[in-house]
Amino acid sequence: MERTNISTGQFFTALFVSRISAAISLNAQYAGGGDLLDSAASCLLALAASGLMALPLWLALRLGGGKSLPQLAVEGGWLGRLVPAYYLFFLVFSGGSALGMFQVFLGDTMDPDFSSGLVSAALLGVALYGALRGLETVGRCGACVFAALVLGGGLVFGMAAVRFDPDNLEPLFYHGLGQTARSFPLFLARTSIFAEMAVLLPQVKGRRALGFGGWLAGTGLFLSGLLVLVVGCLGRYASTQNFPVYVLASLSQVRSLRRLDALFTGLWMMGLIIQLAMGLYACRVCFRTLGLGKKEPRWSLWLAAGAMLGLGLLTAGSTGLQGLTLNPNSLAWWAAGAGTLAPLLALVLGLRGKGKKPPQKEKR
């Protein structure tokens, strides 16, 4: 049975889990330098900026009277279809990028005996199943994954934290604000929360603004705390690694129980599944808004999943494409568009549409 409504706690917990799963990819290359503590400061700034960036989105949702931004936009005419199309593209792009990053990580760090593409396909298959079952299913599963991540991550990082050495902590902004500025886009980039809020927030019940604030604070604290832990435990060794968070997890050991990194990777994978499932469901809503089916068409999920998988596989196989899909700068622009430009466009078109038509009862 498909479920379409969700509570604020479930929605933002699922988004939190999705966001922190991208943390595995934090490294000196994407952060723009070896001063990862500066990036921790950058993270807090970026999340504060996200809050401001999302203001047009909140305004549009408020004035839209319970409609999602794509719904609001299409009321303004054919131009309005650009908004759901943009969100659709961004969600597929974001999901494919995350999948590609995961595959790169698998190949680079774990080098499994089997094809990493097969693992990606399995992930996406599970996400697709969740999206087919509906938003409530994804939200509830997100809460379960959150509990597993807290417990598992707490165990792994707790064990690794024994190695924390204050001597590894470097002075903040020693080399100026350059790295802080360079890593700013990284923390804006690896999230599709703006698109998901724009599309799905009308289906969320409860104190949504509070939930968003909680998401910002929780994500900021987690990511910056993780960076401090990475620096404190690994020191400058972290800047020599492609995936220092993974290396940190590999240090955790209790007596003969070592190398829990595969387990940690499994936990992180769970977050990725939730991210993909949420994105796929949002794609389905966008398809409906585009009028490409009478109801929410199920084939749209398969199509979106196929596109994500294709993009992910291509990303993993092509360094050229990696420069586009994994580049934090380009991703950040797309995210900014999702959070600011698209809502503004939807707002304008929606108001124009309201001005033309008489008030109608809203159909769900």
Added chain:
Amino acid sequence: MRKAITLLLGLALAASLSGCGYPELYERILVHGIGVDLAPEGYRVTVRSSSSAEDEGEELFTCQGETVLEALSSLSLSTGREPFYSHNYLVVFGQECARQGLDRCLDFFIRYYNTRPAVSVFLAEDTAEAVLSAERDGKLLKMSQLEALGSGGRYNGQSAHVELLDFVNGVLREGGSPVMPVLAAEEGGARVTGTAYFEGCRLKSTLNLDQSRGYLAASDQLEEGELVVSAPELGVVTLSLKEASSRCRTSQVEEGLGFTIEVQAEADVSAKSGGGGADFYPQLEQAAGQLLAQQAESAIRQAVVEDRCDIFGFGNQLYRQSPGYWRENGANWKEQMASASYQVQARVKVRRLEEETLQGLG
């Protein structure tokens, strides 16, 4: 749909019965120890591995290659098995290899996906092969025993425990220099003979065991150990050190920088011969403190002042506490450290539980 799933499951089951071609555990070489020596055309790598729980590390292989990884990969040419590094306990570098610089051979251990940053590293007094081939009672020395020599520093207080992570951080840290415990192969096994220090990745020199204790004490790594204090009025007293800690204060004086290292430790009298009297304990504490301070100062003098290798992290401390100063003067830290003043104040507090109760023999 259900028929398709059933068919797929059946095929998967059938395929699984064949094992799918993945290597079995016994088809891998479970590497426990790696030794790297310089060879005429690259590196000679010595590998210790196990095939059963009873004979830990019973297999010894030697291979050569232009790089460490090439040498290790050539193992499969002679054994037909794939090397598996995730249970590697330790890496020993040969003396010659360290003199030429470890940066070339170290990169494999940093970059390769299956290696661990928490692996213990050692420097061989001669060749790594000699250390890994050391025997005890006619059998190859177990790798776990060899690894324990590094972590045994927490009991004897004379050998540093250095992992790959610590070594790399020592190289990369501001103004710092890494260290490595030195292993010598001898009859009956191997033993730690001191602590080597490096300039970048090149071996510079070695501290002896007493200096090693001084290094550990001054860098807040001393946990336990035995300290023998001898003086005419004290006799020969063996103290068991416990709960040692140290703190370094930086100051700027007219002549330049000044570093004051305060070491504190508690100690128990484990053995005593000769000596006594009303002032026994105060004198003992003073003598022990002086001895500890001397050992630390000796290590500082040799490594920091003479060889300009900041193994104590003075530069890093300055960098963290006074980044502005470091920004201006960090470039000529080597000169500054040689001219800075170092003062070690060691205070040993002897627990006096036995004072009124135990008389001993002397």
Added chain:
Amino acid sequence: MEKLSAQLDENKRYLQGQFENAMDFMMREMELAGTEAALFALDGLVSKQTVTLSILNPLMEAGDLPGQGEALLQAIERRVLGSVEQKRESRMDQLLLLLMSGFAVLCLDGCGEALVFGVQGFDTRGPDEPQNEVMQRGAKDGFTESYQNNISMIRRRMKTTALKFEKAQVGGQSHTPLALCYLEGVASPRILEQIRQRLKTYDLDTALGAGYLTGFLERGGVFSGVGVTERPDVVCGKIEEGRVAILMEGTPTAILVPFLFVENFQTLDDYLTRPFYGTFIRWLKYVAFFLSVLLPGLYVAIATHHPEMLPEALLLKIAESEAQTPFPVMAETLILYFLYEVLREAGLRAPRSLSATVSIVGGLVVGDTAVSAGLVSAPSLMVVALTAIAGYAVPRLYEPLALLRLAFLLAGNFLGVWGVTAGLVLLVMDLCGTDSFGVPLLSAASPFSRRLAFRDVFVRAGWQRLAHGGVRVQRMPGSQEIGE
């Protein structure tokens, strides 16, 4: 023939025709006050002694009776016969059903209604201790095949007029009677209506066990949203929380709906012990469940793809064992698993006289000889044995566990720990997306309710807390009646 005829001969012909070649059909003809009468019953279903003492003897000894028709019937009904369960019936299909349910039917010539008497005398089993739900501290009586007895067992424990037993029937040929048991004012009318609707979709001719019915009540998924129990005390506890129990004639089990996932881990003993021990046992079962599901898959995944996770000594032991056996880890585990399932099934189906043989053959051959001969390795056998034992800690989940283990085995073999993880998330997704009569299967864990989760899910709270709160299953978080 829809209605009973006023002509006795016609009725006799009809009934004889219906029960032609049925040697248990009995017909006793007699004359009462000059009117022809006949008593019909099925041998084996009625108590002949009761029929004789409470029907035939009073009839024969009745003195002054009115002549015929309705007056005679009324006189017999009111003044002559003293059976407790006695009523009139004129519909032929009901009369046939009552005959086949152990009722005796008295027809009078010239009367279009018959008298039916409840004189059942078929053999029923006594209420033994349930074999599949053994409790240390609970009562030792369990349901029997007679749903009337089962009703009485519940009635004895719940002396309230709110306790209702609503009659229903399924089976085109078997006409198996059901009783929907619930507390009025506590059970949800919406759920009751849903049950009635789903029972209407039952289109089989027979209903020979509770399993026939559960297929029409649940909505698919790996885990069932329909529970069964053999214990009347459990039924009483469940209906008090708003659930509905369905009692079926011929089955010593009651069906419980809605049934949440966490209830698979709850037993009556949890509530008869002290809270801390009840909580400990609850968590033991949770761990046993995950162990049973994941252990084989994780073992194969780690041994094949992630040996770095194993402590060195264990790794060497497994490597040594594997070197001496002809099969890869996955094949070994699969073979052992199937052997175990065959042994289990053989143990269940074999006659008691052969059960010792099954134990010896299974234990010695598989457990000892196969390992000594080097056909299978001891670690693999250990894993399968642990898996099996852990599964017995949660007997209700045995069926899904048996298949899930296989699925995780395959996932672990093909995709390592990531395959197992993906499978686990898929399982959780399925649980999160399934409901039982509008109540989420994973409630109150997800959707999470701190009050309820720490009342009887993660912790078994003390009775001071359990007694208050008025928990109703239809009002669990995420249910249709209250939403997320």
